Amino acid sequence: MPASDLRRVHAVTDNFFFWQGLRWIPIGVALIVFSIAMMPAVPLSKAVRPWIGVPFLAIAFWLSTRVLGRYYARHFGRVRMDLSRHKTRTSVKWFVVYPAIAAAFIVDARWHPPVLVSALVFGAAIEAYRESTGGGRLHYVVAAVGFVAFSLLPALGVLFTGKGALGAVIGLTGVVYAIGGLLDHREMVRILGANDVSDVSAV
């Protein structure tokens, strides 16, 4: 195994949970459903509209943690993360990224700037995610560039600002979760080897 591959092995082991890409697909689908429910063209009452995605998100979390968690443990084994190695990432996530996303949503919803701030923040967050979870995976660079391009659509007159645009940002996030998750899974299988050694009966 070349040294570069061993570095990838180190990165995947260090961030094993995040590379289990199939886990992110149900969450992506739930976000897409939520985004569709936010569209004004969808005939839903105002009271129901914001809550329609909740059961889908609940099912997605169940699939992600229980069903796919079991699948990964059975086929790829278990790794206990060393959380002390990721203190900076955790702090940045909770104290910078999530507040920035919330603030960007508020800015876009209240002041309707010509550039979608939330899409810009998501683009930056995706790149930070890629870098902090082992690098590689160029599909996230493409996704980040896509978000930046998407943020310019209102300025170009292609997309209206406001809550409808926020729904579109959430939908795009869902697409990135689903496609990114699938590509993460493929990349992880490539790095860990395609041989399925899931007979765990005597180990």
Added chain:
Amino acid sequence: MSAPFEELADLDRLVHDPSRLAILTALSACKSADFLYLQRLTGLSKGNLSSHLAKLESAGLVMIEKEFIGKIPNTRVSVNKIGRTAVERHWKRLDQLRQASLEWRPEPT
């Protein structure tokens, strides 16, 4: 001064073996990993992986614990401080040798 290629012979063979280096590199990135993960990673048979782990354990570089998850036996492997130092030192040495080999020029005869 000896050529860097001659110094390759001085590398710790216990750590430098490709499978053991992959195992130690992976273990140095986490608290512990189970047998299945290491088998998936190295592509070794159960017997070969057990043999490599036994060598690393007897050298005092890793710890092996057996437990049950539900009714399924699970073997968990972790690298200890000595093993972590050994693999870090080994990577540093490899990087130094790589650098030295790039800078090395044969002496004129």
